[in-house]
Amino acid sequence: MAHYCFQCGTALQPGLIENRLREVCPRCGWIHYEQLKMSAGCRIQQQGKLFLVQRKNPPFAGCWHFPSGYAEVDETPMQTAQRETFEESGLRVVPGNLAGVYFYSDDPRGNGVVVIFDAQIESGEMQPSPETTAVRFFSPAELSELPLAGMSGTACVADWLAEQEHV
Numbered sequence: 182m183a184h185y186c187f188q189c190g191t192a193l194q195p196g197l198i199e200n201r202l203r204e205v206c207p208r209c210g211w212i213h214y215e216q217l218k219m220s221a222g223c224r225i226q227q228q229g230k231l232f233l234v235q236r237k238n239p240p241f242a243g244c245w246h247f248p249s250g251y252a253e254v255d256e257t258p259m260q261t262a263q264r265e266t267f268e269e270s271g272l273r274v275v276p277g278n279l280a281g282v283y284f285y286s287d288d289p290r291g292n293g294v295v296v297i298f299d300a301q302i303e304s305g306e307m308q309p310s311p312e313t314t315a316v317r318f319f320s321p322a323e324l325s326e327l328p329l330a331g332m333s334g335t336a337c338v339a340d341w342l343a344e345q346e347h348v
């Protein structure tokens with residue numbers, strides 16, 4: 182599919198810029214820098230169980246993941262994590278320490294990085310949203326049976342499970 186210049190609308194052409202093949206505007210010189218998508222979310226645990234939400238929509242429909250989503254340009258990662266958790270689960274949370282930063286390259290919408298914070302529930306009622314079909318806590322044993330959403334979700338759950346073995 183052809184892409185067009187963000188500044189002048191001319192069809193972009195491939196060009197070697199900084200040793201990478203990028204799309205360049207032959208008319209005004211604008212360079213399309215493809216960048217990682219930025220997401221953030223929360224890792225919530227209670228009594229040895231981990232909170233996950235089930236995706237309603239593709240990609241990864243029906244798979245479970247941490248409440249998380251794309252950052253808006255005027256948000257800090259912590260604000261994104263809070264907002265997305267509320268939108269996807271109904272829970273108002275207070276994000277605390279960084280749990281991990283996870284890269285993914287298996288999402289058809291593009292590669293990205295998700296910043297996950299450990300978070301405490303402050304208020305709210307746990308309930309699915311238009312984006313999620315179910316929300317609940319899982320024990321480590323239950324997690325092993327679960328379809329997880331993508332490589333970042335899988336890695337983050339694996340890290341949490343590894344931590345449980347040392348508690």
Ligand SMILES: [Zn+2]
Pocket residue numbers: 186187188189190191206207208209210211
């Ligand atoms: Zn242009």
